[in-house]
Amino acid sequence: MSELGFYFKEGIRHITDVKGYDHMLFIITLCAFYTSSQWKKLLILVTAFTIGHSITLALSSFDIIRVNQQLVEILIPVTILLTSIFNITVEQKENRKVSYNYLLAMFFGLIHGMGFSNYFRSMMIGILEGSIITPLFGFNLGIETGQIFIVAIFILWLYVFTRFLKVQHRDWKLFISGGGASLAISMIIENTL
Amino acid sequence: MKIKIIYFALLLNFCFLFGHPIKMTTGKITYNTDSKKLELVINFFLDDFSKCMQDVYRVPAEMFLEINEETSAYIVDYIQKKLHIAINNKKLSIEYNTMSFIEDNVLQVKLYINIQKITYIETLEIQNELLLEVFNDQSNIIHVQIDPEAKTSFYRFAKGNSSTIFKISYACK
Numbered sequence: 410m411s412e413l414g415f416y417f418k419e420g421i422r423h424i425t426d427v428k429g430y431d432h433m434l435f436i437i438t439l440c441a442f443y444t445s446s447q448w449k450k451l452l453i454l455v456t457a458f459t460i461g462h463s464i465t466l467a468l469s470s471f472d473i474i475r476v477n478q479q480l481v482e483i484l485i486p487v488t489i490l491l492t493s494i495f496n497i498t499v500e501q502k503e504n505r506k507v508s509y510n511y512l513l514a515m516f517f518g519l520i521h522g523m524g525f526s527n528y529f530r531s532m533m534i535g536i537l538e539g540s541i542i543t544p545l546f547g548f549n550l551g552i553e554t555g556q557i558f559i560v561a562i563f564i565l566w567l568y569v570f571t572r573f574l575k576v577q578h579r580d581w582k583l584f585i586s587g588g589g590a591s592l593a594i595s596m597i598i599e600n601t602l
Numbered sequence: 603m604k605i606k607i608i609y610f611a612l613l614l615n616f617c618f619l620f621g622h623p624i625k626m627t628t629g630k631i632t633y634n635t636d637s638k639k640l641e642l643v644i645n646f647f648l649d650d651f652s653k654c655m656q657d658v659y660r661v662p663a664e665m666f667l668e669i670n671e672e673t674s675a676y677i678v679d680y681i682q683k684k685l686h687i688a689i690n691n692k693k694l695s696i697e698y699n700t701m702s703f704i705e706d707n708v709l710q711v712k713l714y715i716n717i718q719k720i721t722y723i724e725t726l727e728i729q730n731e732l733l734l735e736v737f738n739d740q741s742n743i744i745h746v747q748i749d750p751e752a753k754t755s756f757y758r759f760a761k762g763n764s765s766t767i768f769k770i771s772y773a774c775k
Contacts, residue, residue: 415756428739482623528624535645535710536630536745 413547420551431485438492438589444578445567457511461518469526470545476523485524486596488517493590622647625740633748635775640715648707654736686729723772729765748772
């Protein structure tokens with residue numbers, strides 16, 4: 410397998426890993442805010458998250474920023490918890506052009522990017538030769554591809570529950586956010602004990 | 603003073619108990635045309651590796667904070683048991699070279715395989731089961747570059763996927 414292909418596969422694997430589901434859980438909880446007819450806003454939201462995590466993944470990979478691994482492991486579930494709380498406490502304001510949640514998604518993306526970089530840098534330990542650019546590009550591309558896959562499946566289930574099964578979006582949002590918050594709290598407890 | 607020692611020992615045990623969030627080893631295999639040896643480099647996160655050694659050999663994890671004759675003997679024995687390399691379907695023995703601590707919490711072990719008698723490498727088979735019996739989510743990445751003109755090959759070994767064959771087709775210079 411080529412270098413680009415290998416890291417691309419690792420990127421997809423890392424974000425879609427069921428055992429390390431923190432990033433997936435965040436994306437799902439983040440997306441729960443919007444209804445099925447607001448899929449365009451949902452995609453902008455995910456793009457904001459993508460920009461955020463790409464920035465810190467790159468900065469950390471080039472050693473421009475140093476990341477405290479243990480701290481990030483705790484902050485990632487905190488982002489999930491805060492997103493869950495945001496979902497149920499904040500009403501959508503139609504007149505606002507750039508909602509707070511885009512900025513929040515980008516800011517939380519910065520934290521997730523640090524988490525991605527921990528994994529990426531671990532793969533380089535003691536064996537990196539030459540430029541980190543191709544592996545980084547491959548890995549980031551893999552993450553984005555995995556993310557598209559996760560969002561597509563989420564939208565599918567959103568349609569099934571809210572359009573087909575006629576579940577109220579409010580209930581769907583509460584259900585997803587409740588699940589997200591519970592799992593986030595148990596992750597925080599596990600990582601701090 | 604006693605309290606301090608107990609506290610420090612407990613803290614150390616704690617760290618070794620929970621180990622590293624990312625369960626991974628990295629490695630590289632290259633061919634040295636001067637010495638006619640395959641050179642292997644394996645990198646371990648020390649906290650996870652010590653925990654593994656503690657489980658497998660029933661020795662205290664903390665002893666691996668130091669590199670000496672005793673600890674290196676355990677480490678080499680473990681690698682030789684868990685890492686198998688065959689060239690052209692013939693299994694070869696892995697010999698120990700050196701080891702050192704590099705970066706934060708990383709143990710780097712250098713090994714080699716004498717392949718003076720081999721003139722042509724058709725296939726290289728690797729079975730890598732390092733730490734797989736201790737951690738379910740362990741993955742081991744190996745970079746392989748035998749022919750210096752060829753591109754590096756990559757493989758990720760994990761539970762249920764611990765062996766692979768690389769097609770090399772290289773005439774040893």
